[in-house]
Amino acid sequence: MTGTLATCRVLLVDDEQILRSLLALVLRRTGRYEVVGEAGDGLEALDLASEHAPDLVLLDLSMPRMDGLEALPHIRRMLPDTHVIVLSGFTATGAADAAHRAGAHAYLEKGLDPNALMAAIDETVARPA
Amino acid sequence: MDSWLLAAIANGLVTIAYVSISYHILSGVRRAGSLRDNPLGTATGLIFATCAAGHLGHLNHLLDPATQAASVAVYDWHLIWIDAITAAIAIRYWLLRKRLPALVHGVALFDDRTQRRRQALDIHDRIVQQLATAKLAVELGEVEQGLAALERGLASAREIVTSLVDDETLSTAAMVSGGLRRESPA
Numbered sequence: 001m002t003g004t005l006a007t008c009r010v011l012l013v014d015d016e017q018i019l020r021s022l023l024a025l026v027l028r029r030t031g032r033y034e035v036v037g038e039a040g041d042g043l044e045a046l047d048l049a050s051e052h053a054p055d056l057v058l059l060d061l062s063m064p065r066m067d068g069l070e071a072l073p074h075i076r077r078m079l080p081d082t083h084v085i086v087l088s089g090f091t092a093t094g095a096a097d098a099a100h101r102a103g104a105h106a107y108l109e110k111g112l113d114p115n116a117l118m119a120a121i122d123e124t125v126a127r128p129a
Numbered sequence: 130m131d132s133w134l135l136a137a138i139a140n141g142l143v144t145i146a147y148v149s150i151s152y153h154i155l156s157g158v159r160r161a162g163s164l165r166d167n168p169l170g171t172a173t174g175l176i177f178a179t180c181a182a183g184h185l186g187h188l189n190h191l192l193d194p195a196t197q198a199a200s201v202a203v204y205d206w207h208l209i210w211i212d213a214i215t216a217a218i219a220i221r222y223w224l225l226r227k228r229l230p231a232l233v234h235g236v237a238l239f240d241d242r243t244q245r246r247r248q249a250l251d252i253h254d255r256i257v258q259q260l261a262t263a264k265l266a267v268e269l270g271e272v273e274q275g276l277a278a279l280e281r282g283l284a285s286a287r288e289i290v291t292s293l294v295d296d297e298t299l300s301t302a303a304m305v306s307g308g309l310r311r312e313s314p315a
Contacts, residue, residue, distance in 0.1 A: 062258075089253050
């Protein structure tokens with residue numbers, strides 16, 4: 001999805017269940033995003049990405065079984081038109097470089113307020129994948 | 130003095146110094162209970178041990194009548210100088226043996242970094258994530274979820290800090306009167 005008219009289908013990937021539900025709430029409130037799946041680790045994310053082919057994946061880095069940096073290239077290969085935004089608790093410096101090298105379209109630090117978070121997500125999905 | 134005798138003395142000194150250095154490093158690493166956890170320290174001690182064995186071999190060849198002639202023929206002044214310099218350095222190193230515990234700690238630096246990285250990831254996973262979740266929850270008006278995340282973050286913080294302070298080295302250093310004094314107010 002590169003415009004804002006259609007609903008953007010989102011896969012949330014984070015091992016913190018409460019954070020996933022809060023992110024889902026933020027996204028739904030905009031009316032422009034639909035959460036089609038929630039995964040607690042990279043392996044689950046690959047399964048759900050394959051099943052739902054989302055327009056956007058919000059991906060945590062530190063997770064059990066398969067972390068975000070491991071999952072990212074697989075997601076990018078599987079769904080080249082899907083935007084992937086890494087959302088992590090690490091400060092951007094080294095982690096952002098690693099995420100971009102692995103194919104992420106954007107890197108956001110956890111802790112952004114909902115408005116700033118949505119602005120960054122909107123700006124990323126408005127660009128071509 | 131025959132040149133081969135100088136070479137033999139140098140090799141003898143190097144052997145004794147290297148054996149002693151190897152013993153000090155390996156016993157230090159062993160006392161720290163980190164022969165497996167500190168591969169760099171263990172390898173350093175073993176390298177000194179194998180070098181000692183090599184120089185002992187040279188000494189044996191120089192002293193053994195069966196191999197002496199061939200060894201003496203090989204040992205020119207160039208090799209003798211190298212062995213003499215090596216002996217001087219080995220003796221100097223041996224004289225610094227009281228500082229070897231620092232070396233044992235120093236070679237464990239890589240392992241310390243690995244340990245610090247593990248601790249940082251633990252703090253990230255169990256505290257930063259919870260704080261970020263709590264902040265988002267409060268901003269969304271989901272106070273109960275925010276408080277739950279804060280509770281978990283606080284419990285994790287206590288666990289992590291306790292496990293770090295329980296570390297033997299840190300506890301002896303910090304758990305004394307004045308050992309917990311902060312540099313500046315929180």
